[in-house]
Amino acid sequence: MAGSSLLALIDDISTVLDDVATMTKIAARKTAGVLGDDLALNAQQVTGVKADRELPVVWAVAKGSLVNKAILVPAALLISAVAPWLVVPLLMLGGLFLCYEGAEKLLHKLLHKHEDDEQQAHLEAIADPAVDLVAFERDKIRGAVRTDFILSAEIIAITLGTVATASFLNQVLVLSGIALLMTVGVYGLVAGIVKLDDAGLYLSQRTSAFAQACGRGILRLAPWLMRALSVIGTAAMFMVGGGILSHGLPPVEAAVHHAAQWVAQDAGQLLSALVPTLLNGLLGVAAGLLSLPLVSLGTRLWQLLRPSRTR
Numbered sequence: 001m002a003g004s005s006l007l008a009l010i011d012d013i014s015t016v017l018d019d020v021a022t023m024t025k026i027a028a029r030k031t032a033g034v035l036g037d038d039l040a041l042n043a044q045q046v047t048g049v050k051a052d053r054e055l056p057v058v059w060a061v062a063k064g065s066l067v068n069k070a071i072l073v074p075a076a077l078l079i080s081a082v083a084p085w086l087v088v089p090l091l092m093l094g095g096l097f098l099c100y101e102g103a104e105k106l107l108h109k110l111l112h113k114h115e116d117d118e119q120q121a122h123l124e125a126i127a128d129p130a131v132d133l134v135a136f137e138r139d140k141i142r143g144a145v146r147t148d149f150i151l152s153a154e155i156i157a158i159t160l161g162t163v164a165t166a167s168f169l170n171q172v173l174v175l176s177g178i179a180l181l182m183t184v185g186v187y188g189l190v191a192g193i194v195k196l197d198d199a200g201l202y203l204s205q206r207t208s209a210f211a212q213a214c215g216r217g218i219l220r221l222a223p224w225l226m227r228a229l230s231v232i233g234t235a236a237m238f239m240v241g242g243g244i245l246s247h248g249l250p251p252v253e254a255a256v257h258h259a260a261q262w263v264a265q266d267a268g269q270l271l272s273a274l275v276p277t278l279l280n281g282l283l284g285v286a287a288g289l290l291s292l293p294l295v296s297l298g299t300r301l302w303q304l305l306r307p308s309r310t311r
Helices: 002-030 032-046 051-082 084-111 115-127 133-162 168-194 196-204 209-248 250-267 269-310
Strands: none
Touching: 051 084, 051 133, 051 168, 084 133, 084 209, 084 269, 133 168, 133 209, 168 196, 168 209, 196 209, 209 250, 209 269, 250 269
16 A cells, blocks of 8 residues: 555656656747857856956856846746736747847947947956956946846746646746756856866967867857857847747737748748748847837837936
8 A cells, every 4th residue: 555655656756757857848948049148148248357257257147147036936936826817928028028139139230330349448448457346347247147137037937938837836846947957057158158268278388289279279269159159149039039929929820830831842841840930030030120119219208207207
């Protein structure tokens, strides 16, 4: 009797763990766009800190990220328990914000042609002994933690949409697992990326010709890696954000499905599998570009209304 009860308990636990693993995998795939953007943004924000302070700054931001998720995960569970109807609207807002952020990045690249000059001036300012490096680091950390809060909210919202119909226990396990996985993954990779140049410099100074060649290769690769992360992260934001919007708009989702079927008849399954991703990406670009003037108008109205409130 006791043995059968124990076996039943073990079977229940294995079933729960299997469900959690499956949902965590789905949620991780859906949040890939935010992960790429989170990785690129945090690596860029740590840039400019002195080499011996890079890892402490990354660690400080990682701790701030854990605090953010400690706030967001219970809030998400409360929403799921008290007002589950809010999950889809919040998910749609998160998807639209991803598209807006991607469009804003594209516009920034087009309009700011002298960004390299600004970065050079920034690095020169850091080299100035008159600059308060403690205050500089503090500002870097605060800015990175604020950015992380927004991106973490998107990750949690997307994950909540994935587990909205699951049991409360599974929601807790999946949300907590994704929060820890994303934090460790992102900031572990950020720590590795920001130390790439140090690793390249170390290898380039070795006596071995092979080590020197590897070091020079790493030093050449590091800037291109940062640029690639930025491009991939932006593209993923459009595709993931567009996919979220498409899933929340049944007519659009049906149109995307029919387009994939039509391509499959003429071009085969391989190309048809790419059609939803491409169409979702185009939808994300369109939504992002349309949201830019609306956000700009709202910002201007807010700025006009604020002084009147203080009078």
